[in-house]
Structures are given as structure tokens and as C-alpha cells.
Amino acid sequence: MTPAARIAAAVEVLADIEARRRPAPDALKDWGLARRFAGSKDRAAVASLVYDALRCRASAAFLMGAETPRAVVIGMLARLRNLDAAAIAGLFSGERHAPEPLTQEEAARLSVPPSLADAPAHVAGDFPEWLAPSFAAAFGEAAIDEMQAMVARAPLDIRVNTLTTTREALAGELEHFAPRQTPHSADGLRFTVGEDGRGPSLQSEPSFLDGQFEIQDEGSQLAARLTLARPGERIVDLCAGAGGKTLALAALMQNGGALFATDVDTRRLVPLHGRVARSGASHVEVRSPKGRYDPARPDPLADLAGSIDCVVVDAPCTGTGTWRRNPDAKWRLRPGALAERVKDQAVVLDRAARLVRPGGRIAYITCSLLPEENDGAVTAFMGRHDGFAVAPIADVLAAAGLPSLPHRETPAGGILLTPRVTGTDGFFVTVLRRL
Numbered sequence: 001m002t003p004a005a006r007i008a009a010a011v012e013v014l015a016d017i018e019a020r021r022r023p024a025p026d027a028l029k030d031w032g033l034a035r036r037f038a039g040s041k042d043r044a045a046v047a048s049l050v051y052d053a054l055r056c057r058a059s060a061a062f063l064m065g066a067e068t069p070r071a072v073v074i075g076m077l078a079r080l081r082n083l084d085a086a087a088i089a090g091l092f093s094g095e096r097h098a099p100e101p102l103t104q105e106e107a108a109r110l111s112v113p114p115s116l117a118d119a120p121a122h123v124a125g126d127f128p129e130w131l132a133p134s135f136a137a138a139f140g141e142a143a144i145d146e147m148q149a150m151v152a153r154a155p156l157d158i159r160v161n162t163l164t165t166t167r168e169a170l171a172g173e174l175e176h177f178a179p180r181q182t183p184h185s186a187d188g189l190r191f192t193v194g195e196d197g198r199g200p201s202l203q204s205e206p207s208f209l210d211g212q213f214e215i216q217d218e219g220s221q222l223a224a225r226l227t228l229a230r231p232g233e234r235i236v237d238l239c240a241g242a243g244g245k246t247l248a249l250a251a252l253m254q255n256g257g258a259l260f261a262t263d264v265d266t267r268r269l270v271p272l273h274g275r276v277a278r279s280g281a282s283h284v285e286v287r288s289p290k291g292r293y294d295p296a297r298p299d300p301l302a303d304l305a306g307s308i309d310c311v312v313v314d315a316p317c318t319g320t321g322t323w324r325r326n327p328d329a330k331w332r333l334r335p336g337a338l339a340e341r342v343k344d345q346a347v348v349l350d351r352a353a354r355l356v357r358p359g360g361r362i363a364y365i366t367c368s369l370l371p372e373e374n375d376g377a378v379t380a381f382m383g384r385h386d387g388f389a390v391a392p393i394a395d396v397l398a399a400a401g402l403p404s405l406p407h408r409e410t411p412a413g414g415i416l417l418t419p420r421v422t423g424t425d426g427f428f429v430t431v432l433r434r435l
Ligand SMILES: C[S@@+](CC[C@H](N)C(=O)[O-])C[C@H]1O[C@@H](n2cnc3c(N)ncnc32)[C@H](O)[C@@H]1O
Pocket: 238, 239, 240, 241, 242, 243, 244, 245, 246, 262, 263, 264, 265, 268, 293, 314, 315, 316, 317, 344, 347, 348, 351
């Protein structure tokens, strides 16, 4: 396919996403199935155009004065791909498979440098309007800058499994992909992602297959470290899911102590068994609930009540901190989903309170930037439970060996990592000490 034909395809896929309100991966899959002639490079290029258009959907539409998929793609090419009017006109030639030529209005819009100076915050920051009060509360004057940093593409990060290798040794093994050290996580390596959104295919590397690393954003690696997990402790990973944090915690514990992993949903834990085996972690016990965990039924962790040094709550959340990787999600998020997640967060935190021993701690983590799920969840928890105190940020950072980690402090004393300040996905961490 020519570059112009790929653009026409991206406009088509965006129109399908909009008309049928469907997730981008589904629309892209259907497009690919119906066009067997498209090779893997074409598919990747079309997907990358679609995701880039979704990254900046609101600002691209503002620049073009129209919200159609075509306008959004043209605006994106100017805004994110830095193409000038002549280059865009060259692609929109109207010839075989290329999109129709630019209209006078479109050409006129492209003839001036793109400016969002007059755009409202939710447009300049490319997020849904209903979230404007939340991001204003989180970031004040910096809301637009913070959210514009969320528009950019994320790099590809891995966490080196220190149970089986070292960062230096693995960097040597993966030298052909030119890894760099992550700036803040001592266990991270970073790879460049190309214009087509594709990074190196790390999962077919022998070093991946024998457990020497996991794909994990640097922010997630740092969040695991900020739990202050140490060898010898008894730790519960209460929302383990497929186990990204579990494996990071296991490595921090260097196989010393006990790590219990569970989740409300047994099915989500399925990949964890194989991942634990591959990682060489020998002190992880996966406790699967029968069917779905139900607070009305016996808790598979009941025997651990009041005995745990650290309960890690990697809470179910809206995932607003991961929009760089999943730009489709930001336009699909609805107020009802936020309200549901806040309810889930109260349930998991209350469960954690039953497990932690006096003198122990709960590490509450989200991959969200929304105050409702961060400070809001912590403050509500403190209102329901006596005998907990928020650990001072400076103490947590020092104990985690991250005294100069760039971060934001939230009003209730939480640590917020953001793409703009930390250069990672957005993460929130608060350590609550049980007195
Ligand atoms: C952010 S995800 C976890 C990601 C995982 N820790 C990782 O690093 O790969 C949140 C998880 O919380 C689980 N969850 C939701 N409500 C829960 C509850 N009441 N108790 C335990 N887990 C719950 C969800 O099933 C989901 O797997």
C-alpha cells in the first residue's frame, strides 16, 4: 500500500470506530480481515495512524474546524507528524486509493502554523470534557501541559529479572536492539518505538523465553519499588491480575519471605502460574478464589488476617495514566465507570485492612491520575478505618532508594508519577502504615 492509501484506510477505520462505537482493536482487526492484500507493515502503519489520530482527536478536530475522521487525520498529520501543508496535499491527491484532494477550507487551515492557544483545556489537553474538573484539581495550571505529555507515544520498557540476571548482562544479550537504561528504575531497559508504533519483537528473544525479563513500563517498576517490599517479609499482592507487580515484588524480595498473590477474578490469575515458573521465583503462592471472590463467602486469604507486613493493592482503576499506550480508552471512559472503580477501590482497601498486621503497611497503587481514585480513595479509607497513617513521601522515597525521583505530591500525601514529570506512565502510590 502507498502511504496515501494507508491514510485513506485510517480514515475508514476511524469512521467505523465512530459509527459503531467500537474499540479500535476490533475495528482494525475487521479492516485487516477484509483486506488480505495488506501486509504486516501496512497493518502496523494503519494502526499507528489510527492510534495517533485518537491521541489528539480533540485538538486535531479543533485545528481543522471539523470533527470528521478525515479532519482528525489531517489535523493529526500536522500536529503529531509535523507534516506541512504541501506534504499533506501531496498525500491527499485523489489518485488511486489516495484520499480526496484537500478542500480550500482544509488547505487554508493548514496554511497557518497549528495553534491551540484559544482552545479550551480539554481540547488542548486532548481528554474528555467531563474530566476537566478532575484534571484541574490534580494539576491546576499545569493541567494542559500534563495532559499534552500524555498524548505522546510511550517508549517500550522492560524490567530485568534480577532473580536470574543483571541489567548489564541482559543489555549485552539484547545489544542488537540498542537498549538504553531507564533513567529512574535500576532494573529497567528502554527501547525505541518506530514511526509505525512498533518496537523490537522482544517476546521471541531467547532471554525472554527463559525468564530474564518482562515487558513493564518504568512507572510500574517504580510503583513496585515504592511498596518498600524487602526480602524476608510476608507480602500479599491483593490485585495480582496477570502478575506484573507480583513478579517485580518477587524480584525485590530476592526469593526471601512469602508472597501471596490473589485477585477477585480467578481467570485473570491464569497466566501468573506460568510467569512465576519462568521467572525463577520460589516463594510465590497463588491463591485463586473459587469462581469470583465474594466478600460474603470465605476469603481464600482468611488464614493470613492480621499477619501481613505489606498488602499491595494495585487497585482496579480507570487507567487514565496509561492513555499513552491506549489512547482509544480515553474517549471510551464514562462517568459511570469511574464511579464503579471508586466502589471497587473501597472494597479492596477494606480487604487489605483486615490482612495487615499492626506496624505493617498497605501500599495503595493506581495507574490513574484522577484524584477521585487516588487521594479520594485514600481519604475515604482513612474515614472508615482508625489506626492508619499516611507515610511521609520523603521517607518512602528514601526507603525505596529513590530519593530524587521526579514526582508530584498530592494534597493527601501521595506520590504521583506522570509522563511529563517522571517520563513514565501515570501512577499513584500511597503507603499507609497501620499503627
Ligand atoms: C490494575 S489491575 C492489576 C494489575 C496487576 N497487578 C499487574 O501489575 O499486572 C487490578 C486488578 O484488581 C482486580 N480486582 C478488582 N476488585 C478486586 C477485589 N475486590 N479484590 C481483589 N482484586 C480485585 C481486578 O480483577 C484486576 O485484575
